[in-house]
Amino acid sequence: MAxxxxxxxxxxLRLIDFFRRTFIPFARFSIFLIFFWFGFIKLLGLSPAxxxxxxxxxxxxxxxYFDALFYVLAVIECVIGILFLFPKATRIVIPLLxxxxxxxxxPLVLVPEYTWQQFGVPTLEGQYIIKxxxxxxxxxxxxxxxxxxxxxx
Numbered sequence: 001m002a003x004x005x006x007x008x009x010x011x012x013l014r015l016i017d018f019f020r021r022t023f024i025p026f027a028r029f030s031i032f033l034i035f036f037w038f039g040f041i042k043l044l045g046l047s048p049a050x051x052x053x054x055x056x057x058x059x060x061x062x063x064x065y066f067d068a069l070f071y072v073l074a075v076i077e078c079v080i081g082i083l084f085l086f087p088k089a090t091r092i093v094i095p096l097l098x099x100x101x102x103x104x105x106x107p108l109v110l111v112p113e114y115t116w117q118q119f120g121v122p123t124l125e126g127q128y129i130i131k132x133x134x135x136x137x138x139x140x141x142x143x144x145x146x147x148x149x150x151x152x153x
Contacts, residue, residue, distance in 0.1 A: 024145050027138045031097075032081040034135065039077025042070060052125050055111045076100060090146045097139050105129055 041047045050070070057066040080100060083093035108115050108129055115126035122130055 024142060027142055028084045028087075031084040031135060031138060031142075035077045035081030035084070037081075039074045039079075039081060042074030042077065047074075049125070049128075052107055052111070052114050055114050056107050059110055073100075073103070084142070087146075090143060094139055094143050098136075101132055101136060105132055 038047070038049075042049070047053075053070055053073070054063070054066055057063055057069060061069070076096070077100070080093055080097055083089040083096070108126060115123055115129060117123055117126075
């Protein structure tokens, strides 16, 4: 029984070590994949988020700006994705990501008719937006792994 406990403990330690070593690279690639892919399909005019983006634009700055703003958003998403692949870009990409999140999460408040079926029950679009909390948490984990400037040389 004691030997079995040692083997399980050893396996547990090895798994924890594996996850510590692979979390940051996997997290960086995952954010790249999501942002680059979603930005790219926006650039191609294939994004299912277009109606929601149109509603947000109409409610805020006006539809005359939709095409330009949607294109800029798509490019920013691609850039965010690419920057996450480079650890030295972390201090640049984290604020860019947070600014992006303010924009893409704003429909929860600004166009609730697209994001909520009723109080506390999101639409599919609302669920899509709320899941950005996982992206933010992952980005925080990446930022937390960044070495402080005072320790670099």
